[in-house]
Amino acid sequence: MAEATAVGAAPAPVRLGLRENWRQFALLLLVNAFVGGMVGLERTVVPLIGSEEFRLASTTVIASFIASFGISKAITNLVSGQLADGWGRKRTLVLGWVIGLPVPFLIIWAPTWGWIIAANVLLGISQGLTWSMAVIMKIDLVGPRSRGLAVGLNECAGYLMVGITAFLTGWIAAASGMLRPDPFYLGIGYAVLGLGLSTLVVRDTGEHVRLEAAGHAKAEPIRFGEAFVLTSFRDRNLFAACQAGLVNNLNDGMSWAIFPLFLxxxxxxxxxxxxxxxxxxxxxxxxxVVTGPLSDRIGRKGLIVAGMWLQAAALLMVPLLDGFGWWLVASILLGLGTAMVYPTLLAAISDVAHPTWRARSLSIYRFWRDLGYAAGALIAGIVGDAFGLPWAIGGVGVITFLSGVVVAVVMRERRGPTNTVKGGNGSPHSGPPECSRPRP
Incomplete structure (x- = not known):
């Protein structure tokens, strides 16, 4: 919705572009930073709470809080696009913050591990709504020419705050000598600020979606089931992106659960x-911030493949090499590989999906991607209990390499501006002339 120029004046015309919408874009960056901070609360401290406070001996049981987060977030992602299209982006964003507000209190007061799992169910639902809306609304604002940049900035804000909060919680826990409650006071502040900004200042982007859709070939309505099959399996580029997203978060879920215990x-x-x-x-x-716009210039496929393989190499370094210095190098390389993949996959999905069903397609991709949290935590927990933590880390590294191979074989690079149309066989797709027929 456009901003009013003055009291009593007609609203400014809706326009697409980062420069034209920089105020709302910057506000949504700040909101997504708080969204990321809510996840960063748990990266360092919560696995250690399981092992040290609740005396959980099983790696699989400790990893269960990540599985509950991943499953609830994935399912919420699946419906977030429908909510965004039918109920509005802003309302869905506010609902996500309301659901996330109790999370830090539940962790602070948890008398049993079951409370931690329940908190992560709420956190997953909250993240599925808030992070989905933050990225969808930014893509709505900038239009088709700067998707990679928009996604890169969005994910930068979120994951930079994940890292900052992961460090701060570890530092606060070390300074206080306790894993609870002090590190989680940050989460209370994040939730209150995120909810307040989303309610009072953020504006809906439905008008921007309608403006962009008017510039595309008319697309017939697409049902959710058709969008799910097309995004998950039928379109080769969407399929390649979905499986890579799942494996990317599979190794992230593993690192979340296993790295603190291993180290x-x-x-x-x-x-x-x-x-x-x-x-x-x-x-x-x-x-x-670099890799997102870079994918706008050089294409999506090469960055995704190279990023998956770099992640695989970094993961294999962790159990094979010993010492803080080597683990620091591995962490840097893992971050670099993930940066190459994460915004590029979101932009690749947006390249294919028509504006009228893009939110649903992105939500379906995010469903598969965030199932990776649960898969990674459970696989790593089971393998870690059976064979040891080094085998769990190395095994996920091999899976990550194979996922890159799938992208290299299956995905076809798109060149030139996208042009979403309705195919002659009734299949929605997009692409330049050489991609004018949907492929299985």
């Missing part, structure tokens, strides 16, 4: 663990 077993204290846990999302967050 603690190697003798590191909570503060250096917090530093290593901050470097990975910090590098990931900052470099997306």
């Amino acid at each position: 603690a077993a190697r003798g590191l204290g909570v503060e250096p663990i917090g530093m290593l846990k901050a470097v990975y999302p910090g590098v990931w967050g900052v470099l997306q």
Whole structure:
């Protein structure tokens, strides 16, 4: 919705572009920073709460809080696009913050591990709504020419705050000598500020969607089931992106659950663990400002493949090499590889999806991507219990490499501006002339 120029004046015309909408774009960056901070609360401290306060011996049980987060977030992602289209972006964003508000209190007061799992169910639902709306609304604002830049800036804000908060929680826990409650006071502040800004200042972007759609070939309505099949399996580019997104978050879920336990077993204290846990999302967050717009210029496929393979190499370094210095290098490389992949996959989905069903397609991609949290935590937990934590880390590294191979074989690069149309066989698709027929 356009901003009013003055009291009693007609609203300014709706326009697409980052420069034209920079105030709302910057506000949404700030909101997504608070969204990322809510996840960063748990990166360092919560696995250690499971092992040290609740005396959980099973890696799989400790990882269960990430599985609950991943499953609830994935399912919420699946419906967030429908909510965005039918109920409005802003309302869905505010609802996400309302659901996330109790999370830090539940963790602070948790008398049993079940409370931690319940908090992460709420956190997953909240993230599925808030982060989805933040990225969708930015894509709405900028239009088709700057999708990679918009997604890169969005993910930079979110994951940079993940890294900063992961460091701060480790530092606060080390300074206070307690894993609870002090580190989680940050989360209360994030939730209150995020909810307040989303309610009072953020504006809906429905008019921007309608403006962009008017410049495209008319598309017939697409049902959710058709969008799910098309995004998940039928279009080769969308399929390649979905499986890469799932594996990307599979290795992130593994690192979330396993790295603090692995590093603690190697003798590191909570503060250096917090530093290593901050470097990975910090590098990931900052470099997306470069990799997002870079994908607009050089294409999506090469960045995705190289990023997946770089992540795989970094993961294999962790169990094979010993010492803080090597683990720091591995964390940097893991962040770099993820930065190459994360915004590029979102932009690749947006390249294909028509504006009228883009929110649904993005929500379906995010469903598969965030199932990776649960898959990574559970796979790593089971393998870690059976064979040891180094095997869990190395095994996920191999899976990540194979996912890059799938992208290299299946995805076809798109060149030139996208032109979303309705195919002659009734299949919605987009692309330049050489991509004028949808492919299985």
